[in-house]
Amino acid sequence: MNVTVAAHPEPSAEEIQNVEQTSCCIVGGGPGGAMLALLLARRGVSVTLLEMHKDFDREFRGDTIHPSTLEILDHLGLAEKLHEIPHTKMTGPTIKFANGPFRPFDLGRLKTRFPYILMVPQVRFLEFITREAAKYPPFKLVMHANAQKLVEENGVVRGVRYAALDGLHEVRATLTVGADGRFSQIRRLAGFEPIKTAPPMDVLWFQLPKLPGEPEITGGAFGGIGHGRMLIMLERTGYWQSGLVFPKGQYQELRAKGVEAVRESIAQIEPRFARNAESLTDWQQLTLLSVESSRCPLWHKPGLLLIGDAAHVMSPVGGVGINYAIQDAVVAANVLTKPLLSGKVSESELAEVQRQREWPTRVIQSMQSFMQRNLIASALLAQEAINVPWQLRLFVRIPILRDIPARMIAFGIRRVRLKEV
Numbered sequence: 001m002n003v004t005v006a007a008h009p010e011p012s013a014e015e016i017q018n019v020e021q022t023s024c025c026i027v028g029g030g031p032g033g034a035m036l037a038l039l040l041a042r043r044g045v046s047v048t049l050l051e052m053h054k055d056f057d058r059e060f061r062g063d064t065i066h067p068s069t070l071e072i073l074d075h076l077g078l079a080e081k082l083h084e085i086p087h088t089k090m091t092g093p094t095i096k097f098a099n100g101p102f103r104p105f106d107l108g109r110l111k112t113r114f115p116y117i118l119m120v121p122q123v124r125f126l127e128f129i130t131r132e133a134a135k136y137p138p139f140k141l142v143m144h145a146n147a148q149k150l151v152e153e154n155g156v157v158r159g160v161r162y163a164a165l166d167g168l169h170e171v172r173a174t175l176t177v178g179a180d181g182r183f184s185q186i187r188r189l190a191g192f193e194p195i196k197t198a199p200p201m202d203v204l205w206f207q208l209p210k211l212p213g214e215p216e217i218t219g220g221a222f223g224g225i226g227h228g229r230m231l232i233m234l235e236r237t238g239y240w241q242s243g244l245v246f247p248k249g250q251y252q253e254l255r256a257k258g259v260e261a262v263r264e265s266i267a268q269i270e271p272r273f274a275r276n277a278e279s280l281t282d283w284q285q286l287t288l289l290s291v292e293s294s295r296c297p298l299w300h301k302p303g304l305l306l307i308g309d310a311a312h313v314m315s316p317v318g319g320v321g322i323n324y325a326i327q328d329a330v331v332a333a334n335v336l337t338k339p340l341l342s343g344k345v346s347e348s349e350l351a352e353v354q355r356q357r358e359w360p361t362r363v364i365q366s367m368q369s370f371m372q373r374n375l376i377a378s379a380l381l382a383q384e385a386i387n388v389p390w391q392l393r394l395f396v397r398i399p400i401l402r403d404i405p406a407r408m409i410a411f412g413i414r415r416v417r418l419k420e421v
């Protein structure tokens, strides 16, 4: 496996240590970047993947592998292998309302080989994808590689300069892809300004232990709204990945009240989880994750393409960001493999990737925004447990309508398939 980890503790000199040539340089080894690297390398495109961290273990960002990604991996002959990694399966949350439990969608009814979301720790998933990519000689992964500068000639991006522990290096490439997530350095360096929406919420993430005799949750996930908070519990092997959602701007107030207030909120929303919440004794067990959502009007310029959160920061509502980043990667591979193999990528080919992916992104972001601004925000303002709107209960009883949300969660707005070239 071509993995380079620089050996010295500090960047030593300002000079470039070496200049490497490749067809495609991908910055960011998240789901989007790693998947694009795999897809290109298996088609013979030389690709260098730069990841700034020393490993793939990062703060919790969602561990959801959706049916559409599973279908793509199945196409590559990798789905069964992925299932060998310890996992849980989720078919849809059960949300507790004052007037009873409610399941907004059920993936179990979908016609697909994989009618569930596979919950695999993201670190294991990324290790799996890059291990598979490393089976193809054109693939190279450089860890500890922090991209800091675009190499540009006559207005065309020709690669990046990155800092490794032993100093500065340069990768020159026919195409540079910014897949470096929501705080994208490549987006900033390219001068792209994302349009922000302002979702009115933040999340505290933490783990709760599973306890003998605790409640069975249908569908592998629980949601509860009331008393100004929303509780999310995702079933994992041996623990619950949990989140407490609250209106933006309330963090300091919550912090001042201490971890007892978090335990109290959990017990108020779902008394059956009060015992699990007793394990929270220290604020250090909680991580604040700020919820954002934005999109770039333009995803490309000559020699450069943005994909995934770098092009469109996805809010965690609906848990679709990983799937969308992977779908961007699949479309990019479909459109750009031939041009990359021929050594020339035109701007119209880059524009075609944005054309295919922009409108599904805009539709889903509008829906996330609507849910955040209306349903979740108004639920968070209510001090009591609230009822599920009758219109929603009616919606999920109408056979022709009830599986639309499940299909959108599973496959996105537009089903993306891998094209062989």
Ligand SMILES: Cc1cc2nc3c(=O)[nH]c(=O)nc-3n(C[C@H](O)[C@H](O)[C@H](O)COP(=O)(O)OP(=O)(O)OC[C@H]3O[C@@H](n4cnc5c(N)ncnc54)[C@H](O)[C@@H]3O)c2cc1C
Residues within 6 Å of the ligand: 027, 028, 029, 030, 031, 032, 033, 050, 051, 052, 053, 060, 061, 062, 063, 064, 145, 146, 147, 148, 179, 180, 181, 182, 184, 185, 186, 203, 289, 290, 291, 307, 308, 309, 310, 313, 314, 315, 316, 318, 319, 320, 321, 322, 323, 325
């Ligand atoms: C609190 C929270 C919960 C979420 N939950 C879910 C969920 O349950 N399901 C879901 O589908 N989505 C979820 N999301 C959204 C999801 O995390 C993103 O949409 C998804 O990770 C985007 O993938 P990506 O590959 O574009 O970017 P990322 O996953 O962000 O990966 C970017 C990579 O680039 C690397 N990088 C950054 N800068 C540089 C640089 N200069 N040089 C080299 N490397 C660099 C980073 O280290 C990182 O590995 C959640 C997001 C948040 C904030």
